[in-house]
Structures are given as C-alpha cells and as structure tokens.
Amino acid sequence: MANSGNSGSLKNIIEKFIRQFKDSRQAKIFIFLGTIGVFFLTLLLAFPNKSYNNRPIRPVKGVQLEKSFSNRAGFQKREDGLKSIANIKEDVEEILKVRIPVYALNVNGKDLAVFKTKDEASNLLDDIVKPFTQDEEAKIEEIGFKENTKIVKKLVGAEKFAENLEYGEILDYITKGTKETKIHKMQKGENYWVIAQKYKINPDDLIKANPGVKPETLQIGQEISLVVPKPLITVVTKEIMEYNEEIAYETKYEETEVLYKGEVRVKMAGEKGEREVKAKINKENGIEIERSILEEKIIAEPTTKVVLKGTKNPPPKIGTGKLAKPTSRGILTSPFGWRWGRRHSGIDIGIPTGTDVKAADGGKVIFSGTKGGYGKCIIIDHGGNVNTLYAHNSELLVKKGTKVFKGQIIAKSGNTGVSTGPHLHFEVRKNNTPVNPAKYVKY
Numbered sequence: 001m002a003n004s005g006n007s008g009s010l011k012n013i014i015e016k017f018i019r020q021f022k023d024s025r026q027a028k029i030f031i032f033l034g035t036i037g038v039f040f041l042t043l044l045l046a047f048p049n050k051s052y053n054n055r056p057i058r059p060v061k062g063v064q065l066e067k068s069f070s071n072r073a074g075f076q077k078r079e080d081g082l083k084s085i086a087n088i089k090e091d092v093e094e095i096l097k098v099r100i101p102v103y104a105l106n107v108n109g110k111d112l113a114v115f116k117t118k119d120e121a122s123n124l125l126d127d128i129v130k131p132f133t134q135d136e137e138a139k140i141e142e143i144g145f146k147e148n149t150k151i152v153k154k155l156v157g158a159e160k161f162a163e164n165l166e167y168g169e170i171l172d173y174i175t176k177g178t179k180e181t182k183i184h185k186m187q188k189g190e191n192y193w194v195i196a197q198k199y200k201i202n203p204d205d206l207i208k209a210n211p212g213v214k215p216e217t218l219q220i221g222q223e224i225s226l227v228v229p230k231p232l233i234t235v236v237t238k239e240i241m242e243y244n245e246e247i248a249y250e251t252k253y254e255e256t257e258v259l260y261k262g263e264v265r266v267k268m269a270g271e272k273g274e275r276e277v278k279a280k281i282n283k284e285n286g287i288e289i290e291r292s293i294l295e296e297k298i299i300a301e302p303t304t305k306v307v308l309k310g311t312k313n314p315p316p317k318i319g320t321g322k323l324a325k326p327t328s329r330g331i332l333t334s335p336f337g338w339r340w341g342r343r344h345s346g347i348d349i350g351i352p353t354g355t356d357v358k359a360a361d362g363g364k365v366i367f368s369g370t371k372g373g374y375g376k377c378i379i380i381d382h383g384g385n386v387n388t389l390y391a392h393n394s395e396l397l398v399k400k401g402t403k404v405f406k407g408q409i410i411a412k413s414g415n416t417g418v419s420t421g422p423h424l425h426f427e428v429r430k431n432n433t434p435v436n437p438a439k440y441v442k443y
C-alpha cells in the first residue's frame with residue numbers, strides 16, 4: 001500500500017506511548033506526550049482524508065476510497081474531552097483500513113467473486129451462459145439462472161480483493177465447482193464411449209463436462225475435460241426447436257387357416273411414418289429437463305405391419321409312412337451314390353441360406369447340434385427304423401427330444417460344416433443305412 005510508511009510510524013508512536021504509560025514513575029511525562037498525541041490526532045480530524053504530517057493519505061492505486069471514510073475515521077470524544085488510549089488505538093486502525101468499491105457476483109446471497117468493474121462482472125455472466133447458446137438449430141427464447149443471481153456493488157477490504165482469482169480461474173471455478181483440471185487429447189478411433197470406459201466415468205458426465213462440444217464432431221487432437229462439473233450456478237434455457245421425427249408403426253395380427261397353430265408369417269411389412277415437430281425444450285446447464293410439443297404436422301402416416309397367425313390344428317406328431325420334400329423349392333445339385341470315388345450318402349438340394357427346412361414326416365428329434373462335416377444338423381426318428389437327416393443348416397429351430405409334425409419348419413438352411421455352397425444335404429436312413437432319398441421325394 002502506498003501509505004504504509006505513514007501508518008507504520010504512527011502505529012509505532014502509539015505503541016511506544018502505551019508501553020511507556022504503564023511505567024507509573026514517568027506517568028507525568030507520558031500524560032504530556034499523550035496531550036501532544038491528542039493534538040496531533042485532532043489535527044488529523046480536521047483534515048481527515050487529505051493529509052497527515054503534510055503527507056497525503058493516498059488511496060490504493062486504481063481504486064477509490066470509500067466516501068464515508070472521513071466519518072468512519074472521526075473520533076468519539078469522551079465527556080471530559082479526553083480520549084481513552086483504547087479508543088485512540090481503534091481509531092487509528094480504522095484509518096488504516098482501506099475499503100474499496102467492487103462489483104460482486106452474488107448467487108443465493110453468497111459472493112462467488114468480486115470484480116473491479118461492472119462490465120467485468122456482466123462479461124462473466126455472458127461467458128457462463130455462452131456454451132448453452134451455441135446450438136444453431138435451437139432458437140433460444142429465454143435464458144437465465146436458476147439461482148437468485150445479481151451483481152452487487154459493495155465495499156471490501158483491499159486485502160480481500162488481493163486474494164481474488166484471475167478472470168479465467170473464476171469462470172472455471174463457477175462453471176465446474178472445482179479448481180481441478182484434467183484434460184484428455186482425443187486419439188484416433190476414440191469417442192465418448194471409449195474415453196468413458198478408459199477413465200471409468202459415466203458417458204453422460206463426459207457430456208456434462210464438455211458443454212458446447214458435439215460428441216459426434218470430435219476431432220483427433222481435440223482436448224476434452226474429464227472433470228465432472230458441479231456448477232455453482234445453473235443456466236436455464238428455454239429453446240424452441242423444429243425437427244422431423246419418425247412415427248413407429250403398429251402391428252396387427254390376422255388369423256389364418258393356412259398356417260398351423262403357433263406359426264406366423266408376415267403378410268405386409270410395416271413402414272415408419274414421419275412428422276414435423278415444433279417443441280419447447282427447457283434445459284438446465286444444457287441437460288433437457290422438459291419438452292412440450294407446440295405443433296406437429298404429419299408428413300407421412302405409418303403403415304401397419306400385418307402378421308398372419310395360424311389357426312389350423314397341426315398334424316399328429318408321428319410318422320405317416322410317407323415322406324414329403326424337406327424344402328418347398330430348390331434343385332437337385334448332387335444325387336445319391338458314388339461321386340468322385342466316394343459314396344454320397346444323401347442328396348444335395350441347392351437353396352439360398354435361410355430357406356425353411358421342413359420335417360419330411362412326423363416324428364421325434366433325436367439329434368440337434370453340430371455333427372462334424374454335417375455342420376448344424378438335425379436327425380428325426382419317424383419310427384419303424386426310418387430316420388431322416390438334414391445337414392449344413394444355418395439355424396436349428398427344434399431341440400433334441402421334440403416331437404414334430406410332417407411339414408414343420410425345423411431349421412433354416414445354410415452352408416455350415418464341409419460344404420462348398422449353400423445347400424441342404426438330405427439323408428434317409430433305414431436301419432441306420434443310408435438309402436436313396438430320390439425313391440421318396442422328387443426334385
């Protein structure tokens with residue numbers, strides 16, 4: 001402080017005075033000195049905020065002294081016209097206190113920061129709300145703070161102002177609620193999910209930690225904050241947004257005698273519709289709190305999905321003694337018998353992967369699983385020592401032990417096991433010996 005030299009010497013005089021006064025032998029001398037002291041201070045009272053010892057008492061550079069300074073520094077006179085030592089001491093300390101006007105950001109009655117100028121304080125408020133007003137697609141209708149927030153002009157001790165943080169630090173502290181910083185530089189192949197997992201933080205918190213950053217537009221080398229904010233102030237925005245959204249389709253079931261009970265078939269695929277929406281969205285620190293639809297216009301109605309549901313009683317789940325074709329389409333690509341020096345134990349039916357594979361007759365599933373070169377395979381026992389085998393499937397739909405009826409879909413065809421392309425390998429076995437399926441089914 002500029003006036004510290006003055007105050008130091010004045011303080012010394014008074015302290016010396018008090019020390020010496022305690023020595024009763026020299027009391028008379030000290031009463032005399034005291035009188036001089038009172039004279040001095042009376043002078044000071046006459047020229048309170050101007051000078052002392054012909055030297056000006058200067059305010060702190062760049063700040064104004066409080067207007068009421070002179071009144072505060074005024075001495076209370078005792079009735080006998082003399083001032084007590086304690087009063088003198090208090091008065092002097094009061095003079096030494098320099099109070100300066102500041103603009104405090106007051107949130108719910110608590111000063112979070114003080115600034116030299118009102119502009120600086122209002123700039124801070126602008127900078128706090130800035131990240132939440134960046135969405136170009138939204139029209140901000142209203143912006144404010146959840147907390148009772150105001151800029152208050154007040155007087156504080158100079159020493160308090162000296163403790164104040166830099167502008168950037170204040171902004172960081174108020175928006176994050178902490179002075180901690182932790183940054184991650186985006187690497188190739190990283191996104192919020194990867195970062196969240198790496199640092200064991202919630203992806204939602206990562207979004208909160210980086211307001212104004214669009215996760216889908218992150219660039220390699222971009223720095224993101226890992227500090228989950230607990231802001232000391234809540235920015236409330238009310239936005240109007242216009243956007244298009246999908247309308248889900250409904251699913252309707254129609255009964256049909258064409259299908260067996262338990263069987264379903266899609267008659268008509270559903271199609272999503274689309275609507276234009278105008279909505280009001282309330283957000284707190286960028287997080288949606290409430291959404292109300294103001295207007296909506298249907299652009300395309302959705303198309304209902306229609307599913308057929310079978311009502312026909314299934315045939316008995318026993319062998320009928322007559323085999324049917326295991327697929328409703330497909331061509332014979334390899335017959336039963338000798339082929340390239342090896343005996344082919346069944347017939348190959350060329351069909352695209354995913355084609356329905358049906359039980360050739362009613363019976364009981366005695367194998368369902370992967371079987372060496374057969375790949376995903378099913379074997380059905382029809383009774384009378386007749387079995388059928390279905391190989392190279394992509395998907396098995398019945399388990400071992402299940403009783404099936406003739407024509408029931410038991411698998412989806414495929415290309416698993418030792419197979420050179422999508423097809424069904426179909427075998428008929430009598431007394432565990434493969435026989436020519438062409439004797440039973442025609443392709």
Ligand SMILES: [Zn+2]
Nearest residue numbers: 346347348425
């Ligand atoms: Zn084969």
